[in-house]
Amino acid sequence: xxxxxxxxxRILAAQPFNRLLGAELTAxxxxxxxxxxxxxxxxxxxxxxxxxxxxxxxxxDALTFAGGAVLGEAVLTSEYKLxxxxxxxxxxxxxxxxxxxRGRTQAVCRCDVFVIQGGQEKLCAAAQGTxxxxxxxxxxxA
Amino acid sequence: xxxxxxxxxRILAAQPFNRLLGAELTAxxxxxxxxxxxxxxxxxxxxxxxxxxxxxxxxxDALTFAGGAVLGEAVLTSEYKLxxxxxxxxxxxxxxxxxxxRGRTQAVCRCDVFVIQGGQEKLCAAAQGTxxxxxxxxxxxA
Amino acid sequence: xxxxxxxxxRILAAQPFNRLLGAELTAxxxxxxxxxxxxxxxxxxxxxxxxxxxxxxxxxDALTFAGGAVLGEAVLTSEYKLxxxxxxxxxxxxxxxxxxxRGRTQAVCRCDVFVIQGGQEKLCAAAQGTxxxxxxxxxxxA
Amino acid sequence: xxxxxxxxxRILAAQPFNRLLGAELTAxxxxxxxxxxxxxxxxxxxxxxxxxxxxxxxxxDALTFAGGAVLGEAVLTSEYKLxxxxxxxxxxxxxxxxxxxRGRTQAVCRCDVFVIQGGQEKLCAAAQGTxxxxxxxxxxxA
Numbered sequence: 001x002x003x004x005x006x007x008x009x010r011i012l013a014a015q016p017f018n019r020l021l022g023a024e025l026t027a028x029x030x031x032x033x034x035x036x037x038x039x040x041x042x043x044x045x046x047x048x049x050x051x052x053x054x055x056x057x058x059x060x061d062a063l064t065f066a067g068g069a070v071l072g073e074a075v076l077t078s079e080y081k082l083x084x085x086x087x088x089x090x091x092x093x094x095x096x097x098x099x100x101x102r103g104r105t106q107a108v109c110r111c112d113v114f115v116i117q118g119g120q121e122k123l124c125a126a127a128q129g130t131x132x133x134x135x136x137x138x139x140x141x142a
Numbered sequence: 143x144x145x146x147x148x149x150x151x152r153i154l155a156a157q158p159f160n161r162l163l164g165a166e167l168t169a170x171x172x173x174x175x176x177x178x179x180x181x182x183x184x185x186x187x188x189x190x191x192x193x194x195x196x197x198x199x200x201x202x203d204a205l206t207f208a209g210g211a212v213l214g215e216a217v218l219t220s221e222y223k224l225x226x227x228x229x230x231x232x233x234x235x236x237x238x239x240x241x242x243x244r245g246r247t248q249a250v251c252r253c254d255v256f257v258i259q260g261g262q263e264k265l266c267a268a269a270q271g272t273x274x275x276x277x278x279x280x281x282x283x284a
Numbered sequence: 285x286x287x288x289x290x291x292x293x294r295i296l297a298a299q300p301f302n303r304l305l306g307a308e309l310t311a312x313x314x315x316x317x318x319x320x321x322x323x324x325x326x327x328x329x330x331x332x333x334x335x336x337x338x339x340x341x342x343x344x345d346a347l348t349f350a351g352g353a354v355l356g357e358a359v360l361t362s363e364y365k366l367x368x369x370x371x372x373x374x375x376x377x378x379x380x381x382x383x384x385x386r387g388r389t390q391a392v393c394r395c396d397v398f399v400i401q402g403g404q405e406k407l408c409a410a411a412q413g414t415x416x417x418x419x420x421x422x423x424x425x426a
Numbered sequence: 427x428x429x430x431x432x433x434x435x436r437i438l439a440a441q442p443f444n445r446l447l448g449a450e451l452t453a454x455x456x457x458x459x460x461x462x463x464x465x466x467x468x469x470x471x472x473x474x475x476x477x478x479x480x481x482x483x484x485x486x487d488a489l490t491f492a493g494g495a496v497l498g499e500a501v502l503t504s505e506y507k508l509x510x511x512x513x514x515x516x517x518x519x520x521x522x523x524x525x526x527x528r529g530r531t532q533a534v535c536r537c538d539v540f541v542i543q544g545g546q547e548k549l550c551a552a553a554q555g556t557x558x559x560x561x562x563x564x565x566x567x568a
Contacts, residue, residue, distance in 0.1 A: 016186040017193035020162070044158040051159035052206075052219055053199030060194050077194055079392075079414055081223035081365055081507035081554060083534045085527030100538075100552055101511030108363075108509045108552060110536075112526075126526055126534060128507060128554045130363055130414070220532075221556055223365035223412060223507055225392045227385030242396075242410055243369030250367045250410060250505075252394075254384075268384055268392060270365060270412045272505055272556070300470040301477035304446070328442040335443035336490075336503055337483030344478050361478055365507035 004029045008065060011073060015061075023058060025065065031099035031107075033065030039091055039115075049087040050115065050124075056082055058095040059111045059127040066097035067107040067131025078106070080129025088124035090117030097127075105133045146171045150207060153215065157203075165200060167207065173241035173249075175207030181233055181257075191229040192257065192266075198224055200237040201253045201269040208239035209249040209273025220248070222271025230266035232259030239269075248274045288313045292349060295357060299345075307342060309349065315383035315391075317349030323375055323399075333371040334399065334408075340366055342379040343395045343411040350381035351391040351415025362390070364413025372408035374401030381411075390416045430455045434491055437499060441487075449484060451491065457525035457533075459491030465517055465541075475513040476541065476550075482508055484521040485537045485553040492523035493533040493557025504532070506555025514550035516543030523553075531559045 001009075008028040012018055012035075021043075027034035035058055045051040060077050068075045097111035113125040143151075150170040154160055154177075163185075169176035179200055187193040202219050210217045239253035255267040285293075292312040296302055296319075305327075311318035319342055329335040344361050352359045381395035397409040427435075434454040438444055438461075447469075453460035461484055471477040486503050494501045523537035539551040 011188055014188035015193060016184045017195055020184045021195075042158045042162045046153055046156035051157060051199075052202050053159055053163075053195070056198040056202055057193075057195030060198055064194075076229070077226060078390075079223070079225040079363065081221070083221040083527075083554065083556060084219060085534050086529075087218070101509075101549055103512075106362075108511050110552070110554075123527055126536070126554060128509065128536075128552060130509060221505065221534075225385075225412065225414060227392050228387075243367075243407055245370075248504075250369050252410070252412075265385055268394070268412060270367065270394075270410060272367060295472055298472035299477060300468045301479055304468045305479075326442045326446045330437055330440035335441060335483075336486050337443055337447075337479070340482040340486055341477075341479030344482055348478075360513070361510060363507070363509040365505070367505040368503060371502070 002029060004069070008033070018061070021054065021057060023061065028065060029069055031066060031070045033062050033069055033097050035062045035065070035095045037093045039093060047087070049089055050093065052084060055084070055088060055093065055113050055125045058093055059113050059125060062095035062097035062111045063109045063127060063129045064131055066099050066109045066111070070099050070102050070107055071131065071133045074134045075131050076134055078130045078132045080127050082125055082127040084125050085123050088115040090115040092116040094121070107131045144171060146211070150175070160203070163196065163199060165203065170207060171211055173208060173212050175204050175211055175239050177204045177207070177237045179235045181235060189229070191231055192235065194226060197226070197230060197235065197255050197267045200235055201255050201267060204237035204239035204253045205251045205269060205271045206273055208241050208251045208253070212241050212244050212249055213273065213275045216276045217273050218276055220272045220274045222269050224267055224269040226267050227265050230257040232257040234258040236263070248272055286313060288353070292317070302345070305338065305341060307345065312349060313353055315350060315354045317346050317353055317381050319346045319349070319379045321377045323377060331371070333373055334377065336368060339368070339372060339377065339397050339409045342377055343397050343409060346379035346381035346395045347393045347411060347413045348415055350383050350393045350395070354383050354386050354391055355415065355417045358418045359415050360418055362414045362416045364411050366409055366411040368409050369407050372399040374399040376400040378405070390414055428455060430495070434459070444487070447480065447483060449487065454491060455495055457492060457496050459488050459495055459523050461488045461491070461521045463519045465519060473513070475515055476519065478510060481510070481514060481519065481539050481551045484519055485539050485551060488521035488523035488537045489535045489553060489555045490557055492525050492535045492537070496525050496528050496533055497557065497559045500560045501557050502560055504556045504558045506553050508551055508553040510551050511549050514541040516541040518542040520547070533557045
């Protein structure tokens with residue numbers, strides 16, 4: 001395991017909310033992050049699909065990690081936008097996020113969320129957002 | 143309790159993911175929905191604040207309920223955007239969402255998420271998104 | 285005219301693109317900005333409605349002015365999201381933007397764009413975005 | 427010129443606002459659209475960069491054309507989000523938009539806007555949005 005991946009996994013392990021949901025950092029580095037989440041029955045919404053909140057959580061976290069891969073550990077998601085492309089059903093979610101532009105204190109990132117069902121990977125959501133360094137500004141935009 | 147509130151609560155109770163997190167529908171009707179969530183230690187991120195994924199979940203669900211209040215039960219969030227306004231710490235989150243424009247098959251909604259700390263209510267996130275009826279289109283854009 | 289309104293109008297007058305389109309700053313101050321634009325035939329799209337690009341321009345500029353009203357002159361829009369609520373037809377567009385949360389270097393703002401037709405004001409678009417100070421960061425996120 | 431490109435150019439030529447600004451459809455088809463715009467002095471903002479309104483217009487229109495390439499002529503942008511990645515200076519803007527997911531009545535699209543300066547192409551903005559068919563719903567969400 002690369003040093004950067006180990007570092008990313010320590011950060012993820014320090015998130016109590018992620019311990020509740022169980023995402024794993026499966027790739028990390030060079031303005032890129034991939035999170036993988038095993039789907040559990042308690043992740044559903046009322047129609048049997050995976051709840052949007054689970055997908056949003058994964059996209060948001062992947063965006064933050066991608067930004068952190070270029071800006072350092074002290075980052076947070078300032079804002080993001082997410083389109084649900086199709087209702088998600090399956091065994092596993094994979095969120096892949098990349099930096100598409102960066103400055104000294106922020107990075108613009110995109111994320112694709114895929115659902116794996118019967119070995120097939122399908123895009124279920126697409127996100128785009130801004131990750132900001134918190135060392136140079138007080139934590140958070142306000 | 144109004145009939146509409148009872149109906150909304152039945153839908154929320156049917157979401158396994160919400161049973162895991164525990165939000166309550168505290169107001170509902172007339173293009174408006176309010177969700178309240180007691181903060182638990184497992185909702186944190188690595189710096190001790192409430193994880194963005196919890197806030198996004200609550201905003202997304204409140205947007206869907208606000209849209210559902212005018213479009214009916216068979217709705218889902220098509221897309222939304224969220225700005226984290228400040229890091230959130232406190233005992234409770236309240237998401238208040240309203241319809242600002244609607245057509246026959248979709249509604250544009252806004253949502254404010256507040257964190258309550260020591261009795262003080264502070265805005266911690268603001269969202270805007272589109273809720274679509276799924277009866278008239280197959281579930282989801284794809 | 286208040287000193288702040290005069291200052292805002294000088295900035296607007298210094299935008300060549302606005303000289304082409306002709307928006308006026310009709311209110312400004314205290315985390316609020318209102319831009320008014322007389323609709324001209326060359327602002328149309330192919331179905332006879334006002335082109336989305338005209339509405340976006342007005343929303344984006346109003347967001348920047350609202351942010352500038354609390355952060356100072358050296359600001360720019362970092363990102364925004366816009367929902368077209370209805371096709372716009374009419375004599376005049378009015379964009380009203382407000383700061384809903386701010387920090388030292390950025391402000392989260394919302395904007396409603398109204399179209400005026402026969403004296404009736406109707407919401408035609410809603411936007412939300414982030415305005416950033418450029419003095420403390422090099423101009424632009426990258 | 428392909429039949430589809432000719433068809434796209436007829437639609438663009440029917441937009442009065444585009445006749446004012448002058449974008450050309452330089453590629454079109456298969457869930458993809460490229461618009462190119464020669465930068466003129468009247469497109470500037472107060473700091474000498476290209477006005478965000480010009481960039482938004484181009485991104486929005488490219489998103490609509492990409493969606494139209496799979497959904498047909500009767501489409502409009504329902505909503506979009508745009509991040510300005512860097513201040514834009516140069517001779518030409520190119521917006522490239524692609525469909526990333528589609529259903530029967532809507533398409534989720536992404537767009538990258540590049541500025542060309544001295545032959546160098548640099549990303550200056552990134553957008554993501556929803557294009558909807560207007561034949562099956564009354565024009566616009568409301």
